[in-house]
Amino acid sequence: MKSKDNTNRFLESLKEQDPSFEWKEEAIAAEYRTNEGGGTSLILSVLSILGGILATLAFLGFVFMAGLYKSVAGQIALSMTLIGFGIWLSRQYGRVFLDTLSVTGFISGLMLLVMALVSYELDLSSSFVSVITIVVSLIAIALAQTRVLTFICVLIINGCMLQLILSNFAYGILDIFTAGMAVLVTLVYVNEAKIIAAGPLPASLYSPVSIGLALSFVSCFAFFGLQRYTGISLSNGWIPSIVIIVAILYVVYRVLYTLHATKFRYAILVAVALVLLPAAFAPAITGSLLVLLLGFYVNHKTTFVLGILSFIYFVIQYYYDLELTLLVKSIVMFASGILFLLLYFFTNKKLAADEKI
Amino acid sequence: MGDIGREDIHIIGKHSNWQAGEIDKALKRSIYNDKPSWRRFIRILLITLGVGFTVSGIVFFFAYNWADLHKFAKLILVQGLVLGAAGFVIFSKSGMLIRQVTLTGAAILTGVLFAVFGQVYQTGANAYDFFLAWTIFLTLWVLVSGFPPLWLLFIILINTTLILYYQQVTYHWSEQLINLILFTLNVLILTGLTMLSKRRKLQVPEWLLHVLALWVVSVATYGICTGIFKKASVPFIVLIVLTVICYGAGVRLALQEKRIFYPAIISFSLIIIITCFLIDVSTNEGMFLIISGFVVGSVTLVVKKLMDLQKSWQDEVKG
Numbered sequence: 315m316k317s318k319d320n321t322n323r324f325l326e327s328l329k330e331q332d333p334s335f336e337w338k339e340e341a342i343a344a345e346y347r348t349n350e351g352g353g354t355s356l357i358l359s360v361l362s363i364l365g366g367i368l369a370t371l372a373f374l375g376f377v378f379m380a381g382l383y384k385s386v387a388g389q390i391a392l393s394m395t396l397i398g399f400g401i402w403l404s405r406q407y408g409r410v411f412l413d414t415l416s417v418t419g420f421i422s423g424l425m426l427l428v429m430a431l432v433s434y435e436l437d438l439s440s441s442f443v444s445v446i447t448i449v450v451s452l453i454a455i456a457l458a459q460t461r462v463l464t465f466i467c468v469l470i471i472n473g474c475m476l477q478l479i480l481s482n483f484a485y486g487i488l489d490i491f492t493a494g495m496a497v498l499v500t501l502v503y504v505n506e507a508k509i510i511a512a513g514p515l516p517a518s519l520y521s522p523v524s525i526g527l528a529l530s531f532v533s534c535f536a537f538f539g540l541q542r543y544t545g546i547s548l549s550n551g552w553i554p555s556i557v558i559i560v561a562i563l564y565v566v567y568r569v570l571y572t573l574h575a576t577k578f579r580y581a582i583l584v585a586v587a588l589v590l591l592p593a594a595f596a597p598a599i600t601g602s603l604l605v606l607l608l609g610f611y612v613n614h615k616t617t618f619v620l621g622i623l624s625f626i627y628f629v630i631q632y633y634y635d636l637e638l639t640l641l642v643k644s645i646v647m648f649a650s651g652i653l654f655l656l657l658y659f660f661t662n663k664k665l666a667a668d669e670k671i
Numbered sequence: 672m673g674d675i676g677r678e679d680i681h682i683i684g685k686h687s688n689w690q691a692g693e694i695d696k697a698l699k700r701s702i703y704n705d706k707p708s709w710r711r712f713i714r715i716l717l718i719t720l721g722v723g724f725t726v727s728g729i730v731f732f733f734a735y736n737w738a739d740l741h742k743f744a745k746l747i748l749v750q751g752l753v754l755g756a757a758g759f760v761i762f763s764k765s766g767m768l769i770r771q772v773t774l775t776g777a778a779i780l781t782g783v784l785f786a787v788f789g790q791v792y793q794t795g796a797n798a799y800d801f802f803l804a805w806t807i808f809l810t811l812w813v814l815v816s817g818f819p820p821l822w823l824l825f826i827i828l829i830n831t832t833l834i835l836y837y838q839q840v841t842y843h844w845s846e847q848l849i850n851l852i853l854f855t856l857n858v859l860i861l862t863g864l865t866m867l868s869k870r871r872k873l874q875v876p877e878w879l880l881h882v883l884a885l886w887v888v889s890v891a892t893y894g895i896c897t898g899i900f901k902k903a904s905v906p907f908i909v910l911i912v913l914t915v916i917c918y919g920a921g922v923r924l925a926l927q928e929k930r931i932f933y934p935a936i937i938s939f940s941l942i943i944i945i946t947c948f949l950i951d952v953s954t955n956e957g958m959f960l961i962i963s964g965f966v967v968g969s970v971t972l973v974v975k976k977l978m979d980l981q982k983s984w985q986d987e988v989k990g
Contacts, residue, residue: 321679328689337687345682355981357935358974364939365970368946372963379956411975415967507695510684517685521678572699573706610712613704614677633727640735648728654721658769661713 321346356616358410362462366417373422389430396423397450404458413462420463424450424470440481444474459515461522468526472533485548492534492597493557496604499524499531500561503608503617504568528605528617532624539598539628542635551597558600559590565607589653598628677702718772726776730783742791749784753777771818778809778821799835806832819879826860826883847906850894854910857887858917865924881932884921891917892940896947929984931977938973942966 321342328335383389400420403412424447430436431443451467451474458464479487502509502524510517535558537544538551566586570579593599606621608614636643680702684694704712729752733745756777760770782805789801806828813825830853837849861883868875891914898907918937925933942965949962 320675321683324675324679325683328683328693332693335687335689337683337689341686342682345686355931355977357932358977361935361939361970361974365942365966368943369963369966369970372946372959372966376956376959376963379959411971411978414970414974418963418967507684507698508691510681510694511689511691514685517681520681569709572703573709575706610704610709612698613702613708633731640731644728644731644735646728647724647731651721651723651725651728654717654724656721658714658717658721661717 359413359462359465362410362413362417363466365414366421366462369414369418370422370425373418374425377422377426383426383429383433386430386433386435389426389433393423393426393430396420396426397454399423400463401454401458404460404463408460410462413460416458416460416463417466420454421466441478444478444481447471448474455519456515459518464519465522465526468523469530472526472530476533476537480546485546488534488537489549489551489553492531492538492551492554492601495527495531495534496554496558496561496601499527500565500604500608502527503612503614504565506612525614525616528608528620531601532605532620535597535601536624536628539596539631550595552595555594555597555600558597558604559587559594562590562600562604562607563587565604565611569611585657589657592650596628596632599625599632602628675701715768718769722772722776726779729780733783733787745787745791746784749780749787753780753784756780771816771821774812774816775818775821775824778812778824781805781808799832799839802828802832802835817874819876822864823879823882826857829856829860830886845904845906847894847898847901847904847910850890850897851906851910851913854887854890854894854913857883857890858913861887884933885936887917888936888940892943895944899944899947899951926980931981934977934980935973938969942969942973945969 325337325342377383377392382392396419400416400418400423403416403419427450428443428447431438431446432440448471451470455464455467475491476488479485479491506520506524509520535551535554537546538548538554541548563583563586566583567579570576570582575582590600590603602621602625604621605617606625609616609618609621633643633647638646675697677698680694680697683689733749756773760774760777763770785801785804785808789798806825809825809828813821816822833853833856834849837844861880864873864875864880864883867873868880891910894907894910895914898904898910901907918941921933921937925931946962946966949958949965952958
């Protein structure tokens with residue numbers, strides 16, 4: 315976040331360009347008052363979340379050692395109070411330094427609730443409990459509207475969806491869910507301006523929801539990349555992978571359009587498609603590439619770094635798991651390496667020539 | 672157009688009748704990457720993938736136990752590749768970036784060379800002396816390269832060598848001692864890089880300093896936390912003293928440079944250490960409630976304090 319003065323100058327310039335432009339001065343000033351001094355600082359959010367998790371663990375330790383879990387009714391009452399407290403604190407004050415407290419209240423309440431619902435006395439199915447958790451998280455997002463709590467709720471909802479799919483052995487649906495997440499993430503990242511303009515709620519939820527969705531998407535395709543270790547055997551993942559490749563082509567097209575690169579537009583798209591085709595059975599690799607590309611397109615550092623790390627990890631994992639002799643692996647990698655180097659030398663000339671013009 | 676960030680655009684969009692098309696224009700002008708950035712990105716992506724895959728292809732080729740080749744032929748092949756890559760770096764007229772990436776490739780090939788050497792002469796592929804040799808022979812390249820990713824590789828190698836040395840050779844070293852040595856060594860590297868960067872002798876990217884600082888703080892936290900549950904020893908006490916000094920220096924430096932990264936990770940490390948200390952004192956239910964309250968309270972206080980600091984720095988800039 316830059317300073318309020320900069321923003322005021324910027325507002326004036328917008329007004330000059332378009333006389334019908336109007337803004338709520340008081341609301342904007344209030345926004346700066348609550349957030350000034352690092353409202354958006356990543357390290358502070360990470361600190362709040364880690365602190366919240368640590369405190370939750372200690373608190374749950376206390377609840378169990380004190381035997382508070384023995385009465386289900388009491389446990390549910392306590393969990394509701396904690397969830398309500400977490401949401402209320404966020405909604406009422408919306409201050410960044412209170413995030414740890416509201417996160418601790420919310421997560422420990424939610425965990426107590428889940429444990430009460432699956433306990434011996436109530437014995438509800440895990441699917442039903444997942445649905446309840448999703449509903450509670452959605453309510454929390456709608457009411458609290460703060461960054462950290464929204465981000466955590468997005469991750470919780472994604473986790474519950476995965477739990478629903480996996481505990482019911484509906485592995486085929488994971489293909490469709492992952493493909494759907496690819497589409498959703500792409501649309502959210504590419505349409506930042508439209509979503510911001512859509513209203514106050516989408517505008518304030520945009521940042522935490524977008525990074526939360528990106529992280530959730532990574533967790534979805536990770537199941538395909540790590541099949542060997544999770545013991546959950548899925549399809550070979552061609553459905554999500556094809557959708558992801560189409561999404562990548564769409565983003566590349568948008569980039570070319572934005573940069574006014576009309577020359578070779580279709581040749582570039584075909585080349586990208588051809589390079590990606592061998593990865594058609596590796597949604598983890600194409601998915602990481604999509605995240606990386608989206609992060610760079612909108613210049614969002616966290617998303618970009620997430621994409622790079624997951625790309626490096628899943629490429630290594632892929633070749634490690636590949637059931638080929640080392641000789642064949644070595645030939646495949648050497649050939650791809652040479653291909654990328656050729657592309658580099660080819661485009662380098664083109665890019666350099668472009669620069670001179 | 673003025674200096675405007677993504678967050679500002681979101682706030683204005685939230686409280687105005689700004690049209691989507693206009694927001695899109697503002698985002699593209701002030702936030703999104705422009706043509707030169709994309710050019711740079713594509714070049715780095717292709718060159719890294721190219722050199723990365725080619726080098727891994729070669730590594731896999733040597734990992735594949737091809738029995739027909741004579742041992743000298745194997746060694747000559749890898750040495751030839753290392754020399755070829757190094758020759759390219761020295762004599763090629765290509766851009767700086769491709770030469771730096773190729774040098775990093777050659778650095779990894781040097782590891783392959785020692786692995787092949789180990790394979791031929793049966794020294795084992797994960798012995799500490801393999802990593803030691805690799806580290807020593809990279810030193811000169813690392814110094815002249817001016818390429819931070821290669822520095823990171825070098826720092827990882829030094830740490831790996833030390834940890835393997837501890838595991839394979841020194842049975843009489845305590846865990847505390849190796850933690851102390853790792854901490855001291857990495858602190859020295861971090862201090863050196865920070866000094867060089869402050870005196871403008873060397874351009875050290877922030878991410879490298881942050882990764883290194885995170886590693887240093889993790890080693891200190893782990894060392895002290897595991898030490899708390901054991902009998903006090905000399906290395907443990909030295910580690911505590913050094914940690915206190917380094918944390919103090921880290922916070923001081925951060926206050927001078929007006930950055931909150933160091934204070935944030937140092938505070939969190941201290942919170943974890945104090946939590947471990949509390950658990951060591953007692954593990955009954957009351958203590959867990961106290962810990963929960965302590966963590967929430969301390970993190971809240973730290974975040975509030977750091978926000979106030981940032982605000983005062985912002986005001987200074989304005990004033």
